[in-house]
Every structure is written in C-alpha cells, then in structure tokens.
Amino acid sequence: MFDPVIAPSGTLLGLLQRGRGDGTLHALAAPRAEALAALNHCVLNDPRHDWQVENRSLYYARLYLDLHGGLQEIERHLNDADDHLDDDEARTGLALAVLGHLASYGRNDALALLRRYAASGANWAWALDELALRDDDSGLRSLAVPVLARFPATPEGDAELAVVVRDAFEPRPWRLWAEDRRETVGPRVRAAQEAGSFDRWQRQLRPTGPRPGWSVQAVFDWADQGMERGSALHVPAARCLSAVAGADDRPAIIAAAAAGSDGARCAALHYLAESRDPVVLDLIESAVSTGSRTVAEAAVAAFERMCGDEAVDRARGWIHRPDALGASAAGVLACRGTATDTKLVLGALRETVRGDGPDAPLLWTLVDGAGRLGIDCAAPVLRHVYRETASSQLRGRAARALAATDASFPTGFAVECLWDCEETTREIAARHAATGDARVAERLRRLAADPAEEAEVQTAVRSRISPDSPAV
Numbered sequence: 001m002f003d004p005v006i007a008p009s010g011t012l013l014g015l016l017q018r019g020r021g022d023g024t025l026h027a028l029a030a031p032r033a034e035a036l037a038a039l040n041h042c043v044l045n046d047p048r049h050d051w052q053v054e055n056r057s058l059y060y061a062r063l064y065l066d067l068h069g070g071l072q073e074i075e076r077h078l079n080d081a082d083d084h085l086d087d088d089e090a091r092t093g094l095a096l097a098v099l100g101h102l103a104s105y106g107r108n109d110a111l112a113l114l115r116r117y118a119a120s121g122a123n124w125a126w127a128l129d130e131l132a133l134r135d136d137d138s139g140l141r142s143l144a145v146p147v148l149a150r151f152p153a154t155p156e157g158d159a160e161l162a163v164v165v166r167d168a169f170e171p172r173p174w175r176l177w178a179e180d181r182r183e184t185v186g187p188r189v190r191a192a193q194e195a196g197s198f199d200r201w202q203r204q205l206r207p208t209g210p211r212p213g214w215s216v217q218a219v220f221d222w223a224d225q226g227m228e229r230g231s232a233l234h235v236p237a238a239r240c241l242s243a244v245a246g247a248d249d250r251p252a253i254i255a256a257a258a259a260g261s262d263g264a265r266c267a268a269l270h271y272l273a274e275s276r277d278p279v280v281l282d283l284i285e286s287a288v289s290t291g292s293r294t295v296a297e298a299a300v301a302a303f304e305r306m307c308g309d310e311a312v313d314r315a316r317g318w319i320h321r322p323d324a325l326g327a328s329a330a331g332v333l334a335c336r337g338t339a340t341d342t343k344l345v346l347g348a349l350r351e352t353v354r355g356d357g358p359d360a361p362l363l364w365t366l367v368d369g370a371g372r373l374g375i376d377c378a379a380p381v382l383r384h385v386y387r388e389t390a391s392s393q394l395r396g397r398a399a400r401a402l403a404a405t406d407a408s409f410p411t412g413f414a415v416e417c418l419w420d421c422e423e424t425t426r427e428i429a430a431r432h433a434a435t436g437d438a439r440v441a442e443r444l445r446r447l448a449a450d451p452a453e454e455a456e457v458q459t460a461v462r463s464r465i466s467p468d469s470p471a472v
Helices: 012-018 021-029 032-044 057-067 072-078 090-104 108-120 124-134 137-141 144-148 155-166 172-178 186-205 216-228 234-244 247-259 262-274 280-290 293-304 309-318 324-336 339-356 363-372 376-388 392-405 413-417 423-432 438-449 455-465
Strands: none
Touching: 012 021, 012 032, 021 032, 021 057, 021 413, 032 057, 032 072, 032 090, 057 090, 072 090, 072 108, 090 108, 090 124, 108 124, 108 144, 124 137, 124 172, 137 172, 144 172, 144 186, 155 186, 172 186, 216 234, 216 247, 216 262, 234 262, 247 262, 247 280, 262 280, 262 293, 280 293, 280 309, 280 324, 293 324, 309 324, 324 339, 324 363, 339 363, 339 376, 363 376, 363 392, 376 392, 392 413, 392 423, 413 423, 423 438, 423 455, 438 455
C-alpha cells in the first residue's frame, strides 16, 4: 500500500484525514455536499500511515451520522472490480470498520451492506468480524453457505478452511455454524475446528529454538541462523543467554559483542545491556561506528533498553552526535532525564522538527519528554506538531504534553480534542477542556450517553459532570 497523500492541515480534507476534532467542527459548518465529498475521500482512501494503531473508523462513522450521509460511495468502492484484483485488506478495511460502527448505531443499510460484502467480497473475513460483534444469530447463520462455498470440498480446501477457522479473530460465527444441522455446514465446520486444534497441538510438540542445556555458543549459532533466514532473533537470544551464561562465559560474550558475526554480536550487545555490564556502553559506541547496519541498529536498540543512571549519563555526552545514537540519546534523556536535561531535550525537539518535520519518529519520545519535564517554553513547538502531524497518535501525545506545559490548552486545543479520532486524546480533553465554552458542555453530555464511546473517556467525562463537580 502506498503512503497516503495528506492535504494541508488548513483544509477541510486535511483536517479530516488527520482525524482532528476541528475536522468534524468544520465539516458541520461547511456545505453538506463538500463535507460528504471530503468524508468519502477519507473513508475510501485510508489516510493513516499505520492503520493498525491509528483510529479513524468511529470518528468517520459519527460524522456520517451527523451529516445524514448515504452509503452509495462506500458500496461502489466495495463492489469495484479492484476488490478481486487487490488483495490488500487495507483497501477496504477502513470502509468496513466504518460500516460496523454505523451498524452499531442502528443503521440497517450499513448492516445489510456488510452482509452482502461478507457473502461475496474479497475481504470477507474483515466484514464477518464486524458482523460477529453486531449482527444477530439469524443474520450470521444466513452467511454460512456463501462463506463455506469459498473453500472447495477437497483436501486442499478443507486444509485452508481449517487455517481460517483456527486463526479467526472473532470465533462467534464459526461456533454458530458448528451447531448447524445442515450436512454441508455443521459437520464441515466442526471438522475444521478439530483440524485446527490438532495442528496447534502438533506445533507445540515440535518446538524450534533453544533447548535446555544449550551452551553460549549454541545460542550464538541460533542467532546467526536466524539472521541468515532474515529473522532477527537477537532479543530472544539475549534472554537465552541470561539463562545459560555463567561468570566464566563473560569474556566470550564480550568478544562476540566486539567483533563477532552479526547475529552473535547483536545478541551479545543486548545481553550485556540488560545485565548492565560496565563495558557495554563502549561496545555500543564501537558497534555504531564500525558494525554493519544491522549491528548498529541493534546496538542503538540495546542502549534504549537500558534503564540505569550510567545510560543517562552517557546520553548527555552522545546527544550531540549527528547519527542514530545521538537521536537515541535524545530519546533516553526525554524518557529518563532530569530537570537538568531540559535544555538538551528542548534543543533536540526543536532541531528534530526543523530538520525532519512534524512526523519524525523521534518526536514521539521528545514530545512525551517535553510534557514529562514540564518544559513550558516548548509549547510553541508542541502546538506546531499538534497542528501539522499526520499521525493521530503523535497528535495525542502532543495534546498530553500541552496539557502539562501550555496554560491556554484548556480553552484552546482541548476543546477541539473532544471530537478527536483517538479515544486517549478525547480522554485528555474531557479532563481539561474549559466548560465556559457552550460546545464543551454539550459535547461532554453526548460522550457520556454514547454507547460506542470508550469506558475511559466516559469515566473522565463523568468526573466533570458528577453531582460534586462544578456545573457543566
């Protein structure tokens, strides 16, 4: 899937793509046709850089309800010929998730569309998961025949069905179908369930990887074998070293960390970092300077896992490095530094935004650090990150940091955050938004009554509107 093209943050489309609360507020104030066009564009062209951690579906579903939007464009997208040519579930996943939320709000047209797609669409498993949470038993039972027809009654088809049943995210439909009295449904699903359970049992009987009694060298060999297969095993290998290594093995582990093969070197660096061996910081610095890219990345990752004062002290000396270790040092100070590190963290925050933009990965820890350390003068940079980042997760972190550093947050961004796509951001807003704004009181009441809202958000809302709280 290609990286999405994100419109400027000052446009309606850009606001909706980012999932900002202002996107909803501007859409409700815009001409309805314009707002629906922008909304459909977002749902049919998923704007998230990481759809597995960023939320948009409930945000877009609520806007469909507020705009009384139809589902014709979503249906056209699901029925497009590309549905059977492009097997990337991200092409239709957001649209199906939006339909699921609309169904939970009582939109029967969304429920019917999900049923039709589960019966004939390429991404049927996602649609079935949405229905498993919202449809009644009769609706799910009606899908048994079309879903099972996807798997030929052959040994290959039965094996594929067993894998699908075993790995199903929502098992409810399969449990219902296992009870079906029809000869072509119930017995076949039960056989698939039994085959999946047997396969799982067999895999447990044939474990791969470390065995009791392995030596340090055997663990290094295992890590190298994983590297040859393209599988990074150095973190589990480091845990294995913790179980098998003794005091006499330290010289061999240090030697491997200094000049071993890539797999062994990565495992040794992680082991020494976790055991807080005094030589590991020098070995990490050497690995970043002289090792392969894989070793350098593993060395930086090992450093980031260290939690002792010695790592923080070394980070103060490394933060000015122009490489990955310098960036890692900035993150370490942001997470574990003290008030004396305020200037260093602030400098790294400003430089990262200036050099790498508002979506730089390092900003996640630096933004958290600005809030943790209470760096008030970081507020202008945090406000810039909040406005411009395409990541709703990073925006939520910026909101949390602003709540700790910006006196204007309760009357400013906190208000729009009540409509944000991320529940954690809405929770922050529910705790901080100033109730002098009439929109805040109404929004808090609506969130408290919305059955689709997350429990943490509703708890925060009720703390503001309880009988003992100031009037809302």
